[in-house]
Amino acid sequence: LRHLVDGKVPLYDAVRLNRLVEKTERWTDLLVGRLMDLADVSVFAFDAGRARDFCDDLTRRKEEPGSRLIWPLLLSSLRAGYRRSLCPLQPHTELNERVAAAVVSCFKAEVFDESGVPRPYWLARLLTLTHDAEMILDEAMTSFLRDEGTLEENRRWKRLRRFGL
Template sequence: MHAREHVQLAAYLAIHAPAYLRGRVTYSPTALEQYWIASKCRLDRWGIRLKTHSQLLETGSVSDLPRFWNAARPVIEEILVSDILTRVWISICVAHDRIQMKNVAEPVARSVFLGHMEARNRALNLLLHGRGLEATMMVPLNRLRRRSERWTDMLLGYIAADTDVNSFGFDQERVREFGNDIRSERGSSHKTASWTLLLESAIEAFGTQLVNEPANADMNRDIAGAVMNTFGAELFDQNTLINPMWEARIVNLADDAQRLVEQLLTTNDPVLKRKQQQRARWSSPRM
């Protein structure tokens, strides 16, 4: 899965999740754990790749620098673009915990958010101080950074209309302005229209501006699937999303079902053990 598809998922969550969370919502500890594991794995990969690229740019020959930058570009783009979902998701988790008066989702999401902030800072430092970065790459990457920041603040405005999550944006005043505008645009019909418009805008803004090969397609898929599983299927039943997201969710549901079956059938299960012992006593010859 490409990071551009995370933007579409973030847009869907920003519009539909705030109202959904005000209902009787339960969360999946398994999905939340899967989100943490996949995110931490991706963070580790980013760290290794950024360190490797930094060393290559520092010690490599001038003629090799363009090739090194081309290799680093997918990682940098993925960090910048997937940051949108990371910030929207922690805002959703904060809103959930405050509405439900619990403290279950925010700590996990905050841990990932802090790690993503560190990775983003390292990527930006690489852009600022790395050798041999030409304007033909620097300009579009900087444009991508600014576009991602504005999209983040806009999407957070939908959540800030109900919960104070301004601190997760890049420009708190801009988040508040978006939130104030959105408060006057309530209604299910407008919500559907807003989602459709945002989806089209996201495809246009991020669809052709990024390299086609994602840096971590498997982890992006797992993260999206975990996000979609955390607060229940009902949140995503009211609209259609891109197929890879649904595939990721189906895979995660299948994995959960498989683990449940294995748990029920394991010989370590005390209930099963007791039944097996009873059958053994009943089948043994009586003295």
């Protein structure tokens, strides 16, 4: 703020910086409002009344149809709002994008949901474990049918297999 008051920052940049500060304060109040039902975190809000309004609004909307989409949409808006920085052109922007794409490409597709958002680690692990279990069961059933089963057992396994079991 001292740089703004001393006039060392051009007016255009000062206005943009002030908008960033205001946006950050509003988003902070929203995030604090999300936690206000769990604990008294109002000391972290820039405007406790605004944070309480956000809390009340989020609580009231929990009962509405489609409410499970509210928080993911808000977080997407938060990310999109900060995606543009104060400097429109950053050095090595294209290189940074290529590095980020290379890092993301190292992950298996199962780590992301349909919209490209990373799933929680426990969910990705659970999906991998269920896939592994299916493969083990399939291998065991194939081996059983091929090697040991009686005619009646083979028929029963084939019926179960037809239903994906």
